[in-house]
Amino acid sequence: MMLQEVTSVAMPATNGRMISLDAFHAQRQEVLQAWPTGAAVNLDDAVSYQRQIDPRKRFSNVLREAAARRAMLIQPRAGVALIEDHVRLLKYLENEGEADLLPTTVDAYTRQNRYAEAAKGIEKSMASGTSLLNGFPIVNHGVDGCRRVTEAVNRPVQVRHGTPDARLLAEISLAGGFTSFEGGGISYNIPYAKSVPLRKSLTDWQYVDRLCGWYGEQGIEVNREPFGPLTGTLVPPCISHVIGILEGLLALEQGVKSLTLGYGQGGCVPQDVAALLTLRKLADESFRAAGFADFHLTTVFHQWMGGFPEDESRAFAVISWGTMVACLAGADKIIVKTPHEAMGVPSKEANAQGLRATRQIINMMADQGCLNTEAVTREQAVLEREVRGILRKVLELGGGDVREGTIAAFEAGVLDVPFAPSMQCRGKLLPMRDNEGCIRMFSRGAVPLDADLVTFHRERLEERARAEGRTVSFQMVTDDIYAISKGRLVGRPR
Numbered sequence: 451m452m453l454q455e456v457t458s459v460a461m462p463a464t465n466g467r468m469i470s471l472d473a474f475h476a477q478r479q480e481v482l483q484a485w486p487t488g489a490a491v492n493l494d495d496a497v498s499y500q501r502q503i504d505p506r507k508r509f510s511n512v513l514r515e516a517a518a519r520r521a522m523l524i525q526p527r528a529g530v531a532l533i534e535d536h537v538r539l540l541k542y543l544e545n546e547g548e549a550d551l552l553p554t555t556v557d558a559y560t561r562q563n564r565y566a567e568a569a570k571g572i573e574k575s576m577a578s579g580t581s582l583l584n585g586f587p588i589v590n591h592g593v594d595g596c597r598r599v600t601e602a603v604n605r606p607v608q609v610r611h612g613t614p615d616a617r618l619l620a621e622i623s624l625a626g627g628f629t630s631f632e633g634g635g636i637s638y639n640i641p642y643a644k645s646v647p648l649r650k651s652l653t654d655w656q657y658v659d660r661l662c663g664w665y666g667e668q669g670i671e672v673n674r675e676p677f678g679p680l681t682g683t684l685v686p687p688c689i690s691h692v693i694g695i696l697e698g699l700l701a702l703e704q705g706v707k708s709l710t711l712g713y714g715q716g717g718c719v720p721q722d723v724a725a726l727l728t729l730r731k732l733a734d735e736s737f738r739a740a741g742f743a744d745f746h747l748t749t750v751f752h753q754w755m756g757g758f759p760e761d762e763s764r765a766f767a768v769i770s771w772g773t774m775v776a777c778l779a780g781a782d783k784i785i786v787k788t789p790h791e792a793m794g795v796p797s798k799e800a801n802a803q804g805l806r807a808t809r810q811i812i813n814m815m816a817d818q819g820c821l822n823t824e825a826v827t828r829e830q831a832v833l834e835r836e837v838r839g840i841l842r843k844v845l846e847l848g849g850g851d852v853r854e855g856t857i858a859a860f861e862a863g864v865l866d867v868p869f870a871p872s873m874q875c876r877g878k879l880l881p882m883r884d885n886e887g888c889i890r891m892f893s894r895g896a897v898p899l900d901a902d903l904v905t906f907h908r909e910r911l912e913e914r915a916r917a918e919g920r921t922v923s924f925q926m927v928t929d930d931i932y933a934i935s936k937g938r939l940v941g942r943p944r
């Protein structure tokens with residue numbers, strides 16, 4: 451449906467784009483056959499199981515309750531190959547890290563549906579006594595393995611991954627007692643895969659959302675979280691916002707009610723604060739304009755997703771800086787990095803340290819409210835116009851159909867994600883920092899922007915070039931990408 455044409459406030463019981471129950475069940479049979487553990491998924495049993503989960507362990511409930519208190523929840527990333535080790539890890543993060551929300555980060559084989567290789571990884575991990583997978587292989591461990599994990603802890607657990615086709619993963623996760631599922635057909639394709647067609651990932655994610663929506667119809671609320679940061683590298687906020695809103699609309703169409711939209715820290719404080727405020731406002735506005743009223747929207751801020759300093763003290767500074775910005779922007783949740791970020795998968799101790807540093811800042815920032823400066827207001831105004839303009843064009847291209855509009859927009863370069871591996875992405879958008887560190891577009895490719903906004907971006911970059919005594923060039927992009935790990939935000943010439 452077109453954004454501008456809908457004025458009704460009533461939530462339609464269904465809408466034309468929801469996958470029919472028949473089509474859904476027909477597809478399920480196929481999905482569950484992809485790996486033997488699929489056979490153990492029984493929806494009636496899964497619903498009874500989900501129903502007896504303590505409400506305090508349901509992701510959406512905890513988010514709702516925290517949003518009402520204006521508290522920001524903290525959540526780490528974590529996942530290892532074996533069930534007992536993973537349980538021990540999560541309990542440690544719950545007890546020593548005081549995590550409010552827990553993750554189960556899925557390994558790279560599972561993300562690519564390579565379950566046979568994940569099985570070998572499990573075997574080798576058992577033999578060697580150390581995790582040889584970079585996450586928890588949910589599909590291989592199956593429904594009962596997942597229930598052992600979700601039952602062992604006292605906090606809600608979310609599945610976090612990076613899977614273009616997450617249908618079987620979602621089936622097993624929800625039957626296994628997880629109450630939140632990250633990802634989306636754009637955000638778990640474009641930054642993660644080279645050659646998965648967008649039509650395929652979007653269609654497969656409509657199935658995932660339909661599954662979550664179906665649980666919702668049985669009274670079991672499943673939280674969904676599109677992955678906001680995308681490539682985590684100089685992504686202009688207008689791009690990630692439009693993609694998050696599109697994925698939110700696609701989820702709402704399939705009956706999802708609890709949605710958390712994400713944003714990855716860009717580095718410029720006023721731009722980041724403005725971005726989070728704008729994300730909440732424009733998502734809410736867009737969902738309502740599309741005829742959805744019955745949803746609970748929250749936001750998640752990701753601490754710096756780019757390259758980290760190797761030195762742990764410096765890494766703590768990056769972690770604390772991000773937390774401060776999330777507080778100033780009133781995020782509902784923050785995803786926490788660790789002092790081991792530059793080295794790879796963190797130890798449980800390092801993971802808990804990141805959580806405790808984050809908690810300290812949150813407590814010190816409590817009750818201070820949002821940052822409200824002229825720069826924040828300026829960035830909000832710019833970003834709102836950018837997002838509305840791009841979103842309008844995407845929906846126009848799809849004749850009001852969100853999925854078709856998204857596909858057409860990537861084909862036309864109307865949507866473009868910097869530094870993405872996907873061939874579905876033109877890669878013509880070239881971002882860099884201005885003199886204050888804000889992310890601007892040096893080249894916008896075919897992303898639609900009003901002429902005065904294009905001028906605004908260019909003037910801000912020229913201001914930096916003058917200050918640095920060089921011309922605006924690709925070298926600035928390279929300098930900016932490595933700047934934080936070298937101890938600065940803007941990659942100035944030395």
Ligand code: 5AD
Nearest residue numbers: 527528529530555584585794795796
């Ligand atoms: N455990 C902890 N963190 C992980 N990440 C990826 N896999 C794991 C894991 N198994 C983190 C990376 C990076 C982010 C994208 O996810 O360190 O911070």
